[in-house]
Amino acid sequence: MARKPLEPVERPRTDGDSSWQVRWRVGGGTGPVASETFSTREPAVEFAAAVDAADRFWPTGWVKGVGRPVPEVEEAVDPSVVTVQHVYDAYMEVVRRRMRRNKIQADQVQRYEGYWRNRLAPSFGEVPFVDVDDDLIDGWVDDMLEEGWQAKTILNWHGFFFSVMDHGRGRMKLRPDNPCTLTDLPEPDAGTEVRQVRFFTHGEWNLLRECLKSDVHLLVDVLLASGMRWGEVSALRVECVAFQGDDEAVLRIVRAWRQRGQGDTSKVLTDQGETKRWKLGPPKNKRSRSVVISGDVVHRLSDAISGAPGEAYVFRTKHGHPWRYPDFHFHRWSPGRDLAKEAGLQKAAKPHMLRHTYVVWQLADGVPLHEVSEALGHGSIEITYDIYGGLIDLTDPTNARRMAKAMAEAKTATFGTPPPREQVDAYRPPTRKPGPGPTASS
Template sequence: MASIRRREKKDGTATYQVRWLEGGRGGSWQDEIFGDEDSAKDFKRLVEAHGNKWPYGWVRGRGFVEPDDNPDDPPFLDFAARYIDRLTGIDDRTREDYHRDVRVHLAHLEHMRADGRALTATVGNITQDDVMDWVRREEAGQRDPDDPEKWLRRPADPKSIRNRHGLLFCIMQAAVEAEPQLRTKNPCRSTRLPRVDNHIQDEMTFLERDEYQRIAAEIKDLAARDLTDWLVGTGMRWGEATALQVRDVTLDAAIPTANVQRAWKRAPKGVKPAYYLGPPKTRKGRRIVALSPAQADMVRRLVTGMPPEAFVFRPLEGQAWHHGNFYNRKWKPAVAAAIAKGLPKRPRIHDLRHTHVAWLIAARIPLPAIQARLGHESIQTTVDRYGHLVRDLDSEITAAVEAAMGVPAPRAGLRAVG
């Protein structure tokens, strides 16, 4: 605890000395002098609030001062931009997205002084409280002061906040690991983030088999129907399925397969063409997917007489499917027609991948096998996203518990304790 000593001066006035042990018992004595008692009391509370340490930003004898232009403590935005520019193993579009997250979202990160004054964030002055304040601002959004019905920044969903916080964590960790070190601790390490499942509406839509058939029946284009059946039957991502080439399929083996080796990637804005072929989303995205006999027959029909580099799935009038065209001209009208006839769901194209997983889980396929088929980098991703669907084993689980508890332990000598 800090204390205040009043010291009389020869002219009849007094000064007030705040004294405390730095960090508490065992620390060295520290002190600061004030000309009035109220200021001394305010400073005493600040010291105690900071764990008996000098308040951050306070300079002895001067009070809170603006940070100097310190080359060893660069502005956060400058450091973040350099960090992203130096990243390896990412494509240009991902780099552009990271820069946008910094400009649009992380730019609102600021350092709040103990006196309530906000300072521009630097690598060294960002605290855990500053990060939590930023998370709350992301959750709340910002209304237009001139028109409360409009947003200057809309509230961010929990998943987006987690993704942006992950980028912030990596930037700050780079500062911790820099040579020379720019800070000693990552302020993002203990951030309490909003739960992704706080929203009532589920992001994923799962179709029953008859529900999918109601949509498929509305797709009159054979090439589009082939692709839709493939997406729901293999669980491939759109960018993987539409990038599949003739050379990637093996149809004469005991178990026919499709080798996922590439996927469509979006190019940076302004670059033509807008999409290009690159590696799958994750390292484990490169995988071999087993095909059913019906799937093999469909592929055989599509690839007969085609060169190795030809796309397996292609519209009659083009070389490759374009997502926007397929969605607007094939998928969206089919879903709308099915809804008009009573379909109770409005699935996206990507929900065909989710539906594929739901069907596998209903057939009691183990989650590790599903992970490998989907190309998830981690089994945790599979469990987090689809583990709640594993309910068909409830009876087996309860039966196993009943069997284990079937032979009761000796109960002689037990007595009630209350």
């Protein structure tokens, strides 16, 4: 029985206009759902015919979101707006062409699609291709280790991602390098991941902090004081902060930001700050928890949210939007790190190191490492990042006061000479452009 030809479906938009969507199952049958949307009907009809001609696979030479043959991307599209998703789609066309020529098995193609859909797209899919760097990839590796994945599995995922990035570099000429070559990968040693724990000394952190723009000082201080993940602290709402006495606060962690995966059709809750790219979900361990912070950071946090409604996000850009990681990294962290390097910081500073630093400073102030290892049944602290409840009781104010003491000591520690405050506030990152979507202007 012949297949019914694909037809674009008209979708009303909130602005009163319409868009046209082509939606189908890749390869037909029970394959994964794919879709492409156009602003007018004519290109949608052309694209639907191309999908049918490709036997319901993505048509050769078309780039998702661009709608033009791959060779034209370099000439017709600014590389800064081409996302990793676009490059993945183009790369998979090459892979499927090899499959049709019997150079690769269909089950391998399905495995690649699973790698992307389940493990890579949520973290990289909507990131501008030119903005992917070793910091982002190393952070993804850390996340995978935290979730308990074996080193060999992570290496398989990373190997596929390496190929996608190399396609964008070599075939599409979107950038001159492949950042995957710099990834700090775990060693597959009898199923145990042993990686160096990278953290800041008091002096190193004081230098880097002084090189960050002052409008994110409170944000990074709360990250360090609490050990929260980026997705959790950026999703923290005023209603989830409860003050205890003069210098303690309880932070309830009930939600986290994450990127929408390919094919995610869940409703976009715009009233909660969600977008087509970002959605709210539970923390990584799927359970809410509370942490106590103490010291000067509490007074500044109280002043910052005073009078704000409960549903407001604690940390927002000057435009009132919750901070997104790519924007924070590009507009705040990278410029500060560059200035700190010029002032003598030699470590490859990454935001995730604040979580490492939190754990190490806590341990250094009285929680023996061997007790941590025995309590968790692990030989390395590297695999305990997501199970802090087994390390120390985060609801115990004693530990919060320990962290406040360590942060106070960091303020007086020295390491290099930071540039003057006016130079920090005036510093702009290199000429590389940020990607599309809601951004926080510097």
